[in-house]
Amino acid sequence: MSFTGARGNASQVFARTVICRDLDVATRVARTDGLDCITLEGDQVSKKGGMTGGFYDYRRSKLKFMNIIRQNTKSINMKEDELEKVRFKLQDIL
Known part of the structure; x- marks a missing residue:
């Protein structure tokens, strides 16, 4: 062969x-x-x-996505805090 x-x-x-x-x-x-x-x-x-x-272990997948959601939520909160500080600075200038 x-x-x-x-x-x-x-x-x-x-x-x-x-x-x-x-x-x-x-x-x-x-x-x-x-x-x-x-x-x-x-x-x-x-x-x-x-x-x-x-x-396929769906629990592992859910944990992975929950971790991603948690990280993204933390990032959003930090950006919102930063945005609020910028707004205060802008009000002081005006």
Whole structure:
């Protein structure tokens, strides 16, 4: 067997694996066509019937965004304080 280039390497590795849009399609393809499948979310369905999940921890994501919100709120408050000081200076000048 002779393969050349990246295409040959990719087909050697992924020859019996199909990328599917969701878990339902992956399950159907694995059962009917006898191919291993992986979904866009990372769930894997084996032609032998096994499934492994592409688990995503949403709590971690929420904590990350809460931290970003907290930092942005702090920055906004600092800018509002600075703006208030500038307004006072402007009133003194006028």
